[in-house]
Amino acid sequence: MTLQGTSLIGQQAVTGDQAIIRAIDPSTGEALAPDYPGLDRDAVARACELAGAAFEAYRETSLEARAAFLEAIAAEIEALGEPLIERAMAETGLPRARLEGERGRTCGQLRLFAAVVRAGEWLDVRIDPALPERQPMPRVDLRQRHVALGPVAVFGASNFPLAFSVAGGDTASSLAAGCPVVVKAHSAHPGTSELVGRAVQKAVAGCGLPEGVFSLLFGAGREVGQALVADPRIQAVGFTGSRAGGLALQQTAQNRPQPIPVYAEMSSINPVFLLPEALEARATELAEGFVGSLNMGAGQFCTNPGLVIGVKGEALDAFVAAAGEAVKGSAAQTMLTPGIHAAYADGVGALAGEAREIARGPVGEGPHQCQTALFATRGADFLRDEALQAEVFGASALVVECADLDEMHRVAHHLEGQLTATLQLDDGDLDAARALLPVLERKAGRVLANGWPTGVEVCHAMVHGGPFPATSDARSTSVGSAAIQRFLRPVCYQNLPAGLLPEALQDDNPLKVSRLVDGKRE
Template sequence: MTFTPHGKHLIAGAWVAGAESFTSTPTTGEGQSFSKGTPALVDQAVQAAEDAFWTYGYTTREERAAFLETIAAEIEARADLITPTAMAESGLPEARLVGERERTTGQLKLFADHIRKGDYLDRRHDEALPNRAPLPRPDLRLMQRPIGPVAVFGASNFPLAFSVAGGDTASALAAGCPVVVKGHEAHPATSEIVADAFKAAIETCGLPAGVFSMVHGGAHKVGAALVQHHLINAVGFTGSLAGGRALFDLCAKRVNPIPFFGELGSVNPMFLLPEALSARGEELGKGWAGSLAMGAGQFCTNPGIVVVIEGAEEEAFTKAALAALTATGSQVMLTEGIASAYVKGGAKIKTQPGVQELLTQMCDRREAKPFLFKVKAEDWLTNETLSEEVFGPLGLIVTVKDAAQMIEVAKSFEGQLTATLHMDEADMALAGQLMPILERKAGRVMANGFPTGVEVCDSMVHGGPYPASTNFGATSVGTMAIRRFLRPVCYQNIPSAVLPLDLV
């Protein structure tokens, strides 16, 4: 089904055009014209969000749960528009986008179920002790409360699950916070369709129009205006280290600094322990290659680095990975800019001291082919450039002399989203030495698998120490993500008649 966008912003229930426009750059078909965002449009959207908060922030959990479920239903009702539009804009295959849409709607439904239960409110009550000596104790109650309007930046690599209706938006709405989304220029037509689903859900549920607004991208000043607006209380972001750090600094420099929940960069190291490597080195090589090249490597959990003890088993692993990556064809990347950055990143790694080039290939303007390099631990440990994320199907094998040097390399990593141990029963002693290191480095530690893909559930953590994310105590996936947009409030001797309903 063909979709012709009108190219407008959604602000407080109205489609609003701007004075300037940009043209989209889909992988197939002609580009379309979209209004550029401006600081003035951002201000309109945020003001509407603040007005809406005085109603939406005090809705019942059932009302918000029904709203989330209605959004999911409206997105599914537009499935025949979303899939072909997102395919054309992103170059992602149909099956991937169908799965991503289902993940997006499933997440909304999961959050609806979660807030109905009420456990996330962390309600506590210390009853009054009027006769306690030497001093009486007042009646004290605690509950989490929504913080107010939240800004969300759509991500390039997930046009649905981390964009307009992604985890940041869903968790903020679940918490009771209106949302203003800055749409990503890589998929503006897809964003427009999803924004229309929000508009319909707001009208169906009878909520204030300012509960959700979307402003299309524009110059950097649009993002800056959004995070610096005095009525914005927190920011959700998934993107590059450079872009995220710039916005993070702006949040910190505000007169009233606010939390910036940014997911910025991760190389997601895998450690191949000796017995596992000996038992199934070739299998691991093939599996790593498949995970590394999946979706042109455009996943935040892409396992870009393998740490392995040098020797015959390592050579068999490398040979298998090289063969599998060599056989991998070209894949379309999300944007020409991402493709260009990938090629530049590969060229930078290639020129670093001690780096052995195993596979480099010519890439067309918007296509990527896998790159593979190898380096000894001695060179890795003295060169921070090698630990920087290259967004795409680039792999680096770090060879160590022994278990002691593997531990040294593990300690050298900065914060990560994931860290993986491939191990067998005889590897448990070494795994036990690595675990305390890896749990300090990563938000998710896993065994005998590949980290690409993130389960949306109660126990998932998608975050980690900087630069994986800017807030090591938070997650952008799973039901704990809602807590980012809440703050604890203590109520002392407050009569039941004026307490929040969830505390009565």
């Protein structure tokens, strides 16, 4: 497929006439053809109008039809073959294996949501049958299901050009919920976005769905995204990116005549707590595991471990020394964009002014490469200086040396909201872990033991979310099957004649879904 540099509005390819986006190969600094001219506000409105028009039919597609559509998207993405991987490599500087893995994850995610749609747990069916004889008042027949919120605006993320972009987790969960999607492509990987967008477009046509179920918009700057979130047809927003970007969208969403929910995954430094026995027993092993996690994807994961907390002493010194050595041996990696590299350099520079430098990785040979960075500070200083909690997006971490376990506790309490919190612990650390756990549960969406936060399983129990500023809505997850719940709302039906009841709520349970009948699970 030849890239055409167009947005996709329903089944149409539309060439914008606004400022041009041009992809840059971050490993060479060279621009990649073709140009992607941005759309104007009228084109954004057209996409939203189509999405609005498609909503009624799409939200009531059968579970099977919707699941088949999600599977068709996965098949169409796979059918793109090698050109997708090559274009993504050129646009992101990410290695082949990572992108092949990410493609697998993206398609697996679409197929998981197909299974989720078929299983129907998301309908949250509740039936309270009529009690005509109840005293002092009879009870009417009441039935509840969940329905789709409406068209969703999805913002592609820079750091997952496939799994959190055009057909990524936000898109898959919106479509699964019955919501048409209008994607604002991330300007860092327009070609990858166009390829995947055309795959989705093909699946829409192949499944005979209304064209407005999916559109893909390009736009330099913020205008297209802001217009999209402000459009009255849009009913929810999915976003992964910076804190400033997420908060700006949140503001726009709140200032609409009808405010809408924004699910923004924004900022997390993912603290790792090294408990004393574990640290004593395996400081070097922990240091190596830590730096391996820190360097994954050039540190450009939302769950990158940017903060390590331990009690000062010989064992922590050994950890820091070994981690420093591992950092020095960390090959420079190309970052996603020149802008991200520049922000990383600034962030590391700022940390260098606040904390003690332990080690830097070697200078790379190409442009836009990160030098892994490790800093240390005292617990007391961390508690004093909010700036030490600022996320540095990329392979940079700070070790906090606490005076004792009490100070470690205070550091935990002092943390902002996080996507993850990790405990490294041995059997002898159970009491210390038990004391920390309630604090960590309040700070993070996922608490893990003896692992590293990078690597987010796409499954039913996953929570990729967490208290502000990790996300704008701690009640949700953007990874895993529960992500579908973000795009649903409950509707109750009272005394509806059987002939009017949605299939999910009919007496004989034709969809064979799990139901809560009179409060009891069936």
